Amino acid sequence: MIFNKKLLVVDDEVDFADFVVEVAESMEFDVSSVSDPSKFSNFYTNDIDIIVLDLFMPVIDGIELLRFLADNKSEAAIIFMSGKDRGVLHSAQQLASKRGMRVLGTLQKPFLVQELEDLLEKYTPDSVPKLVDPAEMPAFGELKSAIVNGQLSLVYQPQININDRTVVGVEALLRWKHPDKGMIPPSYFIAIAEEHDLISDITEYVTKAAISQLAEWQAQGISLRMSINISPQTLYELDMPEELATNAEELGVSPSDIVIEVTETAVMSDIVRYMDILTRLRMKGFNLSIDDFGTGYSSLQKLVQVPFTELKIDLEFIKNLAIDNECRTITEISILLADKLDMRVVAEGIENEAVWNILKELGCDEGQGYWMGKPMPAKEVAAWIEDWSLKGQH
Known part of the structure; x- marks a missing residue:
């Protein structure tokens, strides 16, 4: 109340x-x-x-x-x-x-x-989101310093098989804790990075840190899939597939355990170049996920032109699934589409059990959200997996 x-x-x-x-x-x-x-x-x-x-x-x-x-x-x-x-x-x-x-x-x-x-x-x-005053946010120079001085870090949000409740993967999410201004929203500092040509440095940090963490978990006997978000600007670099494959090989991780997430709108902005890069990523064994599906302007033709293995339904549809018929309809159609295209479908933004149950009824493969687990530091993941497994037995 x-x-x-x-x-x-x-x-x-x-x-x-x-x-x-x-x-x-x-x-x-x-x-x-x-x-x-x-x-x-x-x-x-x-x-x-x-x-x-x-x-x-x-x-x-x-x-x-x-x-x-x-x-x-x-x-x-x-x-x-x-x-x-x-x-x-x-x-x-x-x-x-x-x-x-x-x-x-x-x-x-x-x-x-x-x-x-x-x-x-x-x-x-x-x-309720608090509106951020841009004047209070860090400037370009502070972000550059943050990259050099190790102020950036990754947290990991679990991804769960909705049918049998097993933990199948995590999504790596970037965080910046400013020494004076606290946590800085990713939507703010990623925009700065893209504007000032820092995004390649950030992407290099994210991919290496995430893949290193995956290797560490695998050495501990924890089998997970790692999802990594890639900026459209980085995805524009033609040598990106080779660099990522080399990174994975050096760390002893199979590309099949890595999912590269790209936004729907990014893919559609230069379809020929992205088809080149994404197809070669897939040929090297990486999984490809189209993120925020349903929020862009893609045609079905463009969707099937790229060899995606995963479709990720945007949280704006998922969080209102139980109370908004349009959101339910879009989600249901997305799940059917993914099934017909032999793609795994992941729902993000699950905030309660009612939404989980609807997704299970609709045949969604996997999900992530605060109801199951919030983004957490790597050191907390193993204990969280054990706790989640115990809950599933009761």
Whole structure:
């Protein structure tokens, strides 16, 4: 149960707004309501935790209010609702995410009390992303120093076979702990690295550290697959397959135990060059994963032009799988597509057992997410695997 959180309902349908207010107050939210969207700015304050927002309203619609919230750097979590086009609900959710806002979910009117309660119970203060002031972030020189001075590190998130619950692999994830500014978001410093030609240095660190760790685990009798994310800029270097193969050989690791993850949009930006590089990676025995599937603009023709062995469904679809029919449909089609193309399918962003069970029902091969295991340092992986195995026996 959530106590003393501030919630604002914005809906021109007064009776329905009153219904939402009643449910929220029963959960001990501090609730206010706006029936005239043109007066929204008079009611909005930056300490509001959740906004339940109807999309179709006269004079000013929900998308315009969403723009107002983004422009004012609102940290409120959003619940969209509508009695009309379900597709618009999904688009609004995607738009809010692109603006860096947190969406708890969507509701198709009329909805049940339980549906609203389920979304409100998802809210926790740390579930809302904090907008980062670029002025507080490190500059190019600090990143260059971080690479030289060993401030970068890797953590590993387990990947689980959904059918039999065995741990089959890990994804290596890059972290930067700044000595003064703390943890720096990868989305920020990777962009700096790509802009200032540091990405090759970072990629070299990641691949060598990840493959070295894989070799260490294998020497300990821990059999895992290692997934490594590769920047599109690095993937543009024609000698990359040879360098990676040499790295694996020197460390005594088989390329078949390594998965190279590339984003869907990256592959489609220069299909001929990427086909060259990715095909040679596959010929050398590496697995290839198309990451964030469903968020780009690829055609099925381009998808089959590259010899992918794995399709990874983006977490934006997975995290709302239990409450959003469009997300479930896209996930189901992605799983069927992967099966027909003889590709392994991995779901990322599994946050609860309900999503896990749906993925199992749909026939998804593997998954990763906070419900099973958070990204962790290498030294914690063996103990986590043992603990997970014991849980599976009960």
